[in-house]
Amino acid sequence: MLGGLLKKEDILELIKNDDTSVIFVKPTTASLTVWKKFSHIYVDNKKQNFVSCDTCKDILHHKSIDGTSSMMKRLRSCESNSKNNNNKSLSINEYFSCRETKSIPPRFKNKVLNTTGELVAMNNRAFELIAGDGFINFTQTIFDAGQLLNSQNIDVSDLLPHPTTVSVSFCGISLHFLNEKLQLYVFILGCYPYDRENQNANQIRQFVDAKLLEYDLILDNNKFVVTDNENKMKSCFKESCTRIGCSIHYMNKQLEHCFTSDTLEKIPVNCDLVQEMFDYIRKIVSHMRRTHKQSKLPRKLQSYSDTRFNGAFRTMNVFLTVFDDLACVLDRTFLDDYTLIEKDLLEYVCSFLAPFEEAIEELSCDKRPTIYKVLPLRQYLINQCKIHADDHDGIRQIKNFISTRFQDVWVLQDIHYITTLLHPSFKNFDVNPNLQDKVINLVKNEIIKRQPSTSVLSKCFDLPKNDLKLSLNPYQELDEYMNLNVQINEVDDILLFWLTQKSKFPTLFSIVRDYDAVPASNTTVERLFSSSKYTVSDKLLLKTFDKKSVIEATATDTKRKITDPDKKSTDMSLQNQKQFRTSTTAKKLKKDEEDDIVIWDDDVQDKENDEF
Template sequence: MDGTSSMIKHQKSCQTSNKYNRSEYSTIKQYFRPKTSSSIPRTMKEKITNAAVELVSLDNRAFELISGDGFINFAQTVLDVGQTLSNRQNLNILDLLPHPTTVSVSFCGIGLFHLNDDLQLYVFILGCYPYDRDNQSSNQIRQFIDSKLMEYHLTLDDSKFVVCDNENKMKSSFKDLCTRVGCSIHYLNKQLQHCFTTDVIDKMPVDCDIVQQMFNSIRQIVSHMRRSHKQFKLSRKLQSYSDSRFNSAFYTMNVFLIVFDELAGILERTYMNDYMLIDKDLFASVCLFLKPFEEVIEQFSCDTKPTIYKVLALRQYLLNHCKIDPDDHDGIQQIKIFLAKRIQDIWILQNIHYITTFLHSSMKNFHVNLDLQEKAIELVQQEMLKRQPTAPSNTFTPTATTSACTNALDSKSTASKDLLSSCFDIPKIDLKSTSPSYDELKEYMTLDVQLTEQDDILQFWLQQKSKFPILFSVVQDFYAVPASNTSIERLFSSSKNTVTDKRSSLGADKINKLLFLQKNLTLLKSFDKKTSIEANTNEMKRKMVEKSSPTIFNANQEQSITTTTKKFKMNEVNVTLSDDNYEEENDEVDLF
């Protein structure tokens, strides 16, 4: 007998007893967790690793995600819940995960555009407010806007213009007590979006099948390249399509065209079929065709200069651009037919577009479309009549035209006696007989001044202020209106940059205040600087007056001095006062 044989018998005895007592007694591992984790099968670890790789690939996330405390806590919670529910069958993980849009906050951006008496354009971003109303009906939206404007003691009325997108709820929200102007970029972008992504619009087929099939192939390849992290092999980073980005189809296809030849050696066999379906010549023609649309959008997006006068001319430019050429590819012809019809029918010109185009000296003759000049002149005449000052009674000379007008008005008042008279034409008012505005309009029409695209239209009208006072007032009110609301749309991009990984828990009000400072700080500091200069100027003037006062007092007190001495003293006083005036003149020049 040796010790080994004894231990074998003891071990067999323990195994027999454990077989009956395992369910009755707890093991020590249930009370004390071992320092080293229990061994996990290698196949299980590989399965989790593969799932993690698929997670970061499919959802376009960084590998660092799985090392975060939040993810570890989330995974541990899922594991614990899984152990608790292990006895249940047919359990789907989708039943446990929350909906991704559990928390949703809408925002409303408000901006203010103003031209002062010197035709300086000021753009204020009043705020990017979290929308806190019960719903997004037109009444609720209008009440929300009015309440935010009241915080700045501002109200909307018929003399104010509101530029917004062209959704039905926005049209309904601003149909009263203001003049709504549709965002020109929104009109244009929606038609480009329908051209590449929509089959039917307003119950009518889009009929752009050729380019839509090509665009779908491009989107699939772009999506695959971004998910597979192969973009580092390309000279340019591919751009995904987004409905919220203006002219996004052009951005996506333009970058894709640049790296088109590089993709042939990178793509997998699965996506080579989509790649081979793309006609490169047609693809290049589509990108070339879309480039003018991008240039027009850039023109409308400027918020440092007036843009409203460009709408009519650039709209006509795009319509001319959509004229079909016999050599065009069938796909290009489909695009041109669709966009030309949609721009003509959907992008409606408003009175302000006619008036502001006429008030640009290089476009007042409407060479882009001669049929529109007559309507523009009529609208300008009506606007001038509203603004003309009341003429003195001794300067008014009755004419046959005014008499005819009076008779027409009298006949209208007796319409109840003679029904047919209410249907008679009312003679037009002759501007020549009623006000000097006719002469002002006529003189402007004969003015031979041609401005280039680089010339400042506001500087031109500032020089013509005394010559055309009524037209100047129209320019001051109408040229402050932007062609689009991109300054507000950019707020949402700015808010994305404000809320970063380091500042992920900012409240909506805090974001609003940060954006207000970000957008307005430079302008507010310029106002503060101007106020400081004016205060310093007034202080210098006050000191100069205080210095000159004792000299004046001494000159008045010395009445017994000789005449020669008096003259000398008075000259001293004049010199001092003259220096004060000279200082004032210098101050005025500096301020100007």
């Protein structure tokens, strides 16, 4: 007896062995015509998440929430194949598969052995490659295809996909939560391969909802979702949640356009001077890396990647470090490009972009709240774009573009305004005094939402037995907080401040607990992709890869223990909170510090240079 839901491979194996526990059942209540060609699969009377095509006998993954789009595609494909093959006579081997296992002749084994040696030698791969499950599955697929196409003259290169078309999309999901003691918990739920037919908004939302449901989690209007700012993500999370745009993506996209785009929304970018300089730098960097001349430089050059946050700054900053050394290394072909690069302009650009890099680091932290930093940092960066009389023409172009784009594109939401006011060092809005009245009104509206009901029935309820006394004047808390003369610096923990003020400002405390758990960016899941790249990189193939140890290490990093909620002492809670913030394993901390935020082919190689 087989209990529970099975994988596709297990079901195929049972069908191949004619196992009697597998049965195919036609749906009795289905109204769509597509179900006439498909059947549900049951194993030991347990319905599986797969259906079988009656035409081609293949099985497809299917749940009730998936719809029938994939089944319709398979049905059209089967009908097309049937039309193409209706005049072709089939051999008896295509009707009945041979169950007899035959021995492989030695000459074929020797031929495969010699070809394997050529494979690992010509492609510089380890011999362990052929023992991997992925390679075995790949060769079996090629072998099966060859058996079906044995009567046709087909070149294997026509069967293999182009390297640039082999891609797998992943979805990373993390959970951020503040408990009653304002301890911040960050749980990595997983980095899942996306297995839907397409990437439209409905399919993505169904995929995410299904993964959350595995943990009994459901999105609603009281939940916040932080994503990047693509249109499909905006459409995906426009209902049953509050979507917050990733602040780092807002920032990085405009920096990318500044150095790489000629026009944006049919409007000229007008950053010609810095774009021309950046093009020369990219050519030289590409040449130096391709010709392996970097050993002659004190530091390895950094390739540009539009998927790396503030990638232009990293490329130019390293280039500036070795600028004087390049003159002795470059040949005549690239010396002309080198002489056209104005070093003063390069220094100005790197100096201007340095605060953006620091802002990205601030907003990437996942150990403390970051949402309250968005408004002050955004306003600071806009103020940095103020043009001065002695500015270089290239710097003027950058400042004009970024200042305009930040104000037009980088959207602030109510949560950004409210959390900024609820930080004692930002509540006076010195960065932009014109916003203070607007923010105070937003906080007042939020306070009203959290006031007890005034209905007749609610007045008959028992009084709550807690030590948090709500004021008769709902705005009294806000007035007292605004008059509070307290300043905390950047190294102090805002959550510790509010924990000590819990009894004095209970309503504001509840707002902080709900809002400060929301991160300013989604870099927590971005690091998952970078860590995966670091783990399975082809540069690590020669090292022993212990899958079990990696799984155990990941479990240690991501499953954090929650402290006993029955402890009442405030001092103990503060101590527990401090211990929690340093409880991540050393390996995790090292990974966070060393890994780039996004995936790029040169990341692992460049990591060596970043530590130089």
